[in-house]
Amino acid sequence: MVTISLSILKYRMTYVTVISAVLIMNVLAYLQSSMLAVSRPVSGYILPTAIGFLIGVLLSSNRVNYLEKDEERKRFFVTIVHSLSIALDERDAYTFGHSSRVTSLSMALGKRLGLNAIQLEMLELGSILHDIGKIGIPDTILNKPEKLTAEEQAMIYQHPIKGERIIGLERTPKIGMLVDCIRSHHERYDGKGYPDGLAQENIPVLARIITIADAYDAMTSLRPYRSKVAPDAALEELKLCAGSQFDPEMVKAFSELVREDKDFLLLSEETPSEVEAFA
Ligand SMILES: [Fe+2]
Known part of the structure; x- marks a missing residue:
């Protein structure tokens, strides 16, 4: 399960992902209207925008969760290694x-x-x-x-x-x-x-x-x-x-x-x- 935290706002990649997802959803909506030869009012783009926004946020959260956990693992490893060197220095x-x-x-x-x-x-x-x-x-x-x-x-x-x-x-x-x-x-x-x-x-x-x-x-x-x-x-x-x-x-x-x-x-x-x- 993806948990969404405010920390995603710190990453520039979040904004790029959300904007890209919104743009892609709107382009798809426009192409769909063109293929069906129907005109889509401006309000018809609200739903694709909302879906794009949600997809962008979920993708960003997933990526940020992975990066933060990876960083946590690295710091834990460095701490263990540091303890080893302190043991050596103590001698x-x-x-x-x-x-x-x-x-x-x-x-x-x-x-x-x-x-x-x-x-x-x-x-x-x-x-x-x-x-x-x-x-x-x-x-x-x-x-x-x-x-x-x-x-x-x-x-x-x-x-x-x-x-x-x-x-x-x-x-x-x-x-x-x-x-x-x-x-x-x-x-x-x-x-x-x-x-x-x-x-x-x-x-x-x-x-x-x-x-x-x-x-x-x-x-x-x-x-x-x-x-x-x-x-x-x-x-x-x-x-x-x-x-x-x-x-x-x-x-x-x-x-x-x-x-x-x-x-x-x-x-x-x-x-x-x-x-x-x-x-
Ligand atoms: Fe040495």
């Missing part, structure tokens, strides 16, 4: 809230770069889950304040591959975008990154975005082995590494976001800071 007090901050920054940059709706959807999930492979790394290594041994460092380098194994069981084109985010978020523009040593445009576009957001948040957050960097200094570092570590066009877009919105860099402070996490 590591130093990176508490990291996934949320990287997601806010990545989404702002993705929108700025004009990504389409599907890319943005996968970018949101990809940035929430980019470090999910760290689930397979012992806490003693993740939270180690001293310099890591070569063997421990090699384990850290494995986290994009472990993440791909966790998420990438079913690789459809859409999920493939998400898996690429996880596998390739430590690639470098000059090809010296890991795990595949991809360079420039060979690095998936969503992963290049996450790399910038991830690096910015890593610099501006406290880590066991170093103190925080100020937002302006972190931005300068991104610019310095444009073309070597990062996609230069994306760093340019990131800088423009900062120039146009001074509060943009505060996006990374929307979630509880690592200081609060210790409290």
Whole structure:
């Protein structure tokens, strides 16, 4: 059964559908009169108009119900995925809230770069889950304040591959975008990154975005082995590494976001800071 709610008025498609249905019904009524060679008074168009209106409203309601339920399902899925990343962040007090901050920054940059709706959807999930492979790394290594041994460092380098194994069981084109985010978020523009040593445009576009957001948040957050960097200094570092570590066009877009919105860099402070996490 179709339920009609006032929310259909929010959608431009409702007006297009209703007007189209009214027009079609009136054209049919006119053609019917012509074929029967009878003249139809103006009042004779009231019923076709009313039927067209009703058909338009019912079709719009059906479509809006579907869209809203689909959106609800998507948000529920994102919430579950978010909970998973919070569970991961909880293991590591130093990176508490990291996934949320990287997601806010990545989404702002993705929108700025004009990504389409599907890319943005996968970018949101990809940035929430980019470090999910760290689930397979012992806490003693993740939270180690001293310099890591070569063997421990090699384990850290494995986290994009472990993440791909966790998420990438079913690789459809859409999920493939998400898996690429996880596998390739430590690639470098000059090809010296890991795990595949991809360079420039060979690095998936969503992963290049996450790399910038991830690096910015890593610099501006406290880590066991170093103190925080100020937002302006972190931005300068991104610019310095444009073309070597990062996609230069994306760093340019990131800088423009900062120039146009001074509060943009505060996006990374929307979630509880690592200081609060210790409290
Ligand atoms: Fe990572």
